Each structure stands twice: as C-alpha cells, then as structure tokens.
Amino acid sequence: MRFALCMLATCLAVKVQAQEGWTTYWGDYGGTRYRTLDQINTANVNDLRLAWIFQTGVPGRFQTVPLVVDGIMYLTAAGGHAFAIDPASGRQLWHYEYKVPQGVKICCGTQNRGLAKIDDRLFMTTPDAHVVALDAKSGRVLWDVEIASWKNGYGATMAPLAIKDRVLVGVSGGEYGIRGLIDAYDAVTGKRVWRFWTIPEKGEPGGDTWLADSWKRGGGPTWMTGTYDPGLNLTYWGIGNPGPDLFGKERLGDNLYTGSVVALDPDTGKLKWHYQFTPHDTHDWDATETPVLFDAEYKGRKRNLLAQANRNAFFYLLDRETGEFLFAKAYGRQNWNDGFDEKGRPKAKPNTEPSPEGTPLCPGLAGGANWMAPSYNPQTGLFYFTYLEQCDVYFSAPPEFIDGKPYWGSMSRGVTDDHGWGMLKALDPLTGDAKWEFRFFHPGWAGTLATSGGLLFTGDEDGYFMAFDATSGKLLWKVSTGSALATSPITYRLNGKQYVTMPSGAALLTFALP
C-alpha cells in the first residue's frame, strides 16, 4: 500500500513538474503547446513586464525553443551553441560550442531549433548533420555521431525527439538532392537503432511512385521535430518536399513519402500508415508543419485525432490511429486545388505547375503555414496558428544534379505589387471554420503558445511579442522587441512564479508579473 502511494506520489510529482517546466521542443509530446498555468491571465496580462534578458552574443537567426527541466533552462543558438542558464535570473551556468570543421559546406543554414533531454543527457543536432549528446550537468560532450554526410547535401537544424531511451532526429537538405531519413539513436551509447528512409527504393511499397532512379535524390527532408502518442506508441513526422523542388518531369509519380505525414513505431522505425497532403509537389510545400495530436468527439464518435495546417494552405484532420482522412479545408488564399476525393487525394487544377515563363500561384513557395508552431487549447477547443498570406510566381527549368549542390529546378519570386501579410487564426479543428483572426502587416515566422489563463501568445515579423484573448481574439498586451521573431514562445513556473520566454535577435527575453 505504502509502495503504491509512493508510486502515485512520484507519478503526480512527475506530472506537476511536466506542467511547470517545458520538457520537449513542443512542450509536450502531442505538439499542442498548451500549458495549464494561469497566474498570468486575461485579467492581468497587461501588467506583464520584462524579468530578465539573456544575451547569447551569437549572430544568425535565433530559432531555438528552450527547455526548462528541474529548474534549469537549456537552449541552443545558431551555429552549434548550447547554454544552460538559471530560469529565474537568466545567469549562465555553462556554455558549449560545437565547432563545425573547416572546409565543411553547410547546405541548409546554421540556425538551430533546440534540444531534447533524457535523464542527465541533452541532445542537439549540428549544421553539418551530427547528433551530439551533452552532459546536462556540465555541457561536456558524451558522444558525437554523424547522421549523414554534408558532402551529399545533408544538414540538420531540428530539435531531436526523445522517446523512452531513444533519440529521434531528422535532416535538412531537401534542396540539395538528398534522400531523406529519420534516425533513432540509443541515448546512452549513441548507437543507431533504426533508420527510416522517407523515400522507398524500387521494389519497396511506394517505390513505384518515382520515375527511374529519381528516388535516389528525391529530397523528403525531416527538418521539424515529430510528435508522439505514448498510448498508441506511434510517432508522427511531417516529410518535406521532393527534389528537384520546382521541376517535376524527371520524377513523375506521387513521390512518396514527400509532402506526407508518416506514423512510425518508435521501437522499430516501421511505417504504420501515411497520408500524402501534396502528391507530386512542385512548389516546395514541405509537410513539415507540426502534426498536432488531440482527442475529441468527431461526428458522434470519440477519436484520436491529428491536425495539421499544411504549407499548401489547407487545414487537415486525420484519425491518427489509422491515418484515415476526415476532412480538409482551405484556411488561406489558394488556387491550386479543386477539392478532395473520399480518400483525401487533392484534385489539383491544371496549369498550376511551375513553367519557364513563370506561373503565378497561391500560396507562395514558403506557404501558407511553415515551421511556426500551432497550438491547441482544450478549454476553448480551438486550434491556433500563424501563416504567411502571400503568392508567388513559380519558374522551372531542368536542373543538373551534382552531389551536395543545390538542386532546385529553378526559382520563385513574389508577385509584383502583391505585398503579402501575416495572419494569426483561431480555427475550430473539427470543422476548419475560423472563429477569429488577426492580421499582421508583414508575413512572419513566429509560432504560438496557449495557456489556461485564457491567453494566446505569438509574435510578428516587426518584433512585436503579443498576447491575445484566446476566446475573442482581442489583443491584450504587446511589446516591441526590436527584431523579427522567428520561433515560438514558452511558459514555465518556478518557485510559484509564472514566466513567459521569447527569443528575439540574439537575446532571450523573459517576462513575468511584477
């Protein structure tokens, strides 16, 4: 009996700790970015003020999402930096810098999105596609493994996903003729346990969706962290664009599993199901946006759901147990698709392919939605996300494949006199209907955070960090941080006090009530 109580107490402690800290890239396994913390709420958010600033001194896009575990904050900065800091004061505890060897060419940017943690070990990816394990107590390197070679166009920017004693990582390089993959490593030894190729080879299921040997350089990067359902023991990953991005003639076919979400068994890396949002994509519409997991009653039946606001301007709802397509609905301007068949295959309109003379089309190459994290608030039942409202002219030309070199198949550019803007939208995820929206002057790259204080935090391209009433969409608080915001805020509680943290420029800004 006593033992059982202890067990229960431990369980409760772990649960409370999880709600107080921010223990994964998404803050939770399901990618909902929702916290039951309400010290800061709709009534007092107007009093929110700066608690401290941590200056990383690192130039480059600051896209980290910090972790807060057991009273310590861990974050990364561009190029291979990691820091441990005091989340109450912002004072540094240790600093680690990964040195990219001289002569290495970085394909896909030096930005880094953050860490994963298992016990006393932290895990990060590096611009040259390594996974590094650090001792959380000191920042000392425990192991360093190459995922794949930069010489073949691989890089990494994503935050790893920790499941049980495994570290799951993905790669960048969709514009460099890679063959995409998801790897799982043993947290203690760094030994690779399994690899899932995002592009099947000839003879495997899906291998016939690629013309000739185009699968060998077909892209399908995995540059955003997946989500995980411990109950079903499935991990969900959005797969990036096929390559060459804008020229599809040499890779005729649906090009599985690019532009898809895949459900994998995290113990074996085996594919359970997949759903392809954009078959044979030629607009660089990566499907790497967060697969958000939540449960709700849909059409009279309680279901395990997966929602994604895709870069192709459609919002999707799937059954995450089976991969069944439930519905999709456009959330922004789009003119590439005429609807869906009952299996969820889009009816692509004719003459929407990129062309030598340029094809104007919405959404633009960068979306739509992109890496900006959405949120799901079970109190309001709403799905919150930011996206780019812009169109592009898409050009194509046959590219030449050179290992490790750009493999775009031409370019896109903005439509003349079409400015584009940014949007924050609250959707009913069971219908795809918008409940409220807020327009930003410039298209931006900041994601969202939802709290039980009835708040929705986000930012814009002009550096405003903002809090909205999650129910009405009313703007309640804002501060100009002075630099474009390009990641998502977090919240945590420490010694009874709630904090909200947002990276801006080279600074980590943390706010609290006075």
Next chain:
Amino acid sequence: MRGLLVFLVPFLVYAQGAKSDLDQGRAVFRSNCAFCHGMTGQGGRGPNLVSGQSTHGRTDADLKRIITKGVPGSSMPSFSDIEDKELARLVLFVKALSGGVATKETPSGNAANGRRVYARHACSACHRIGDEGSVYGPELTRIGAGRSLAYLREAIVNPSADVPPEWEGVEVVEKDGTEVRGVRVNEDTFTVQLRDPSQKFRMFDKSEVKEVRHLGATSLMPAYDGMPKEMLEDLVSYLYSLRGQGADAKAIQPRKGVQ
C-alpha cells in the same frame, strides 16, 4: 566528304552544348533578373540590357562582378550565392541579349532644353540630383544609367504605371480630420512612419488616428500627361543623360534563404 563529316560531328555536339548553356542562362535570368530587367531584358525597374550600354562595363568579369556584388547606390542587389556554372551561363545569356548588335537607345530630344524643363516644373521640389533638390521623391542622380527611355517617358506621363514598394504613398487621417500625406518610410502592424513633402518625418500610432490609407499603385507624383511631346522628349533626354554616382549608397540585401 568523309573529312567534312568528321569535322561536322564535333561541331554539332559543341553547338548543342552551347545552346543548352544559353537556355539554362535564360532560365536563371527569368527567375532572378526578369523582375526588374523584364522577361526579354528590355528594362523596367532595372536598366535595359538589350541596348548593350552599361555604366559598369560589359566584359564577362564586369558582368560577374555586377551580378555577385550588386551596384552600390542603385537598387541592383548582390546575387552572391549563385553557383559558378550558373553565373557563367547567366553572363552568356546577358551578353546574348544585346547580341553584339548596336541597338543603342538614342534619345531624340535636347538634354540642355530638358534641364530647363526640369527647372521650370520645379522637379527639384521633390527630386534630387547630386546635392540639389529634395529627398521626398526618388533621387535622379544616376537615373539614366538605371532606366530605359521608355520607362523614363512613362514615369513622367503616368507615374502610377510602376510604383516600387519603397516609394509607396500613405495618407493618414488624424482624429481631428487633418490629412497627412507622404512617402511610407516604414510601417508595422501598429505604427507607420512617413516623410512629408517638406521632407519632415511624420510618425503615427495607428490606434490614435482615424484612418491609414495605402495609396499602393497610385503614385504620389502628379501625372504630366499634358506635357507637349517635344518638351517631354527633351526632359527624357536630360534624365537619360544623368549617370553620376548616386549619393544614396543603399545597403545591399542578400536574398533570404527558404528551407
């Protein structure tokens, strides 16, 4: 006969290779350069490349430098991330645009008269040449090097034909009904900053004004569509002759990468 065949085959292979380099150069041009220089290189917000005239040189090395480093003082950005092979193809295409044929644009008017037209219409109340004039409108110090004759003509007769984003106008209606008109210097979700015709900065919080109107494609410049043809050609000739070094050395922005 046999000798000729042997000679012809390598030539055909070479010619095909050359054509495909040119095609690839055209593809690079269309997706990167046509936005300003036009799909056929006839000019737009950027200079006419068909005329074969250039202030900055026409050799391969000149063109490579212009493309990869940009032109300080103009709106030509740097394309520093272009691959060497693509750059060579692009240069090949740009050179082919002028085709080695002298199709030089020749203004038909009298530039000296045009200078008087410029003064009579008080163009310097909004524009600047060298150190003289106002910073309210676009600087014209080197406008002849950056625009075709057709573009210049249209910019006078119908300035709304092309309004680059950095010259868009905004009208702010204050709470008391006062209208403030100016060039948009900066704007975000909550604020807007203008330069008014007296060259003063005017800055507003959007929540504290009645309305913010974006003029968009409607130019702040009056249309001189009634200007007699001869006078117009003189003015165009004068503007075309302006090829001095720009004082506004704009920071050159590299393109943003997209994953």
